[in-house]
């Protein structure tokens with residue numbers, strides 16, 4: 001088990017960890033609703049961080065604030081860059097919740113994965129041989145090469161998630177943000193996604209992932225953050241997900257038991 005993100009993490013190749021996400025005091029208000037209140041968290045290279053909280057606790061808002069697509073008070077640095085700059089440089093890849101994606105859009109699976117290369121292309125957006133090779137490799141890694149021609153909406157839930165993760169692979173993003181990647185996903189896709197995330201982590205990427213699958217989070221994540229519109233607790237998953245903390249975050253223990 002790796003140490004909490006507050007402390008230095010040493011990657012398997014003994015390279016010192018780099019701070020890939022530094023989010024400080026993020027506050028987001030939607031009119032009267034305070035979705036985020038001074039939330040701070042960090043993710044280092046070689047770290048999978050699990051974001052946990054009940055419905056409405058601000059997880060999706062946090063992802064959008066990190067990406068710079070929802071206005072927020074506070075500061076975000078992605079590999080030392082502002083979110084806008086980090087998106088331009090292809091440093092960060094975001095897989096939103098399925099509900100936030102228009103799957104009727106007339107694009108193929110290959111088109112979606114190719115979008116990961118757009119930041120590197122000129123204004124014509126014409127893929128070069130190296131871009132096509134990167135797209136093919138990403139499709140192969142998520143086992144979607146055979147379905148590359150299909151319209152994105154004509155995939156299963158799990159295949160769609162794999163397509164969006166492949167976009168991040170093709171991009172070579174250093175930081176991956178995944179909002180509920182296991183929701184509505186078949187077992188095979190879930191196993192493949194977990195294996196991919198571990199490979200990316202071991203290659204030095206940073207991963208922030210929200211999930212309701214608390215039972216398996218401690219095995220997947222190196223660190224965990226408990227959110228209830230503010231960060232209640234962050235650190236080693238076993239400690240963060242202790243029953244009494246889950247009761248604080250959810251008002252009950254979602255894993256069962258009395259909790260306290």
Ligand SMILES: Nc1ncnc2c1ncn2[C@@H]1O[C@H](COP(=O)(O)OP(=O)(O)OP(=O)(O)O)[C@@H](O)[C@H]1O
Pocket residue numbers: 030033034035053054055056057058059060061062
């Ligand atoms: N565009 C919006 N306008 C107004 N309120 C919003 C908007 N988006 C989110 N909210 C509110 O902000 C709060 C946080 O929502 P958010 O979607 O970030 O939570 P979440 O933890 O991702 O929830 P879930 O697990 O259900 O996806 C909720 O009270 C929600 O109703």
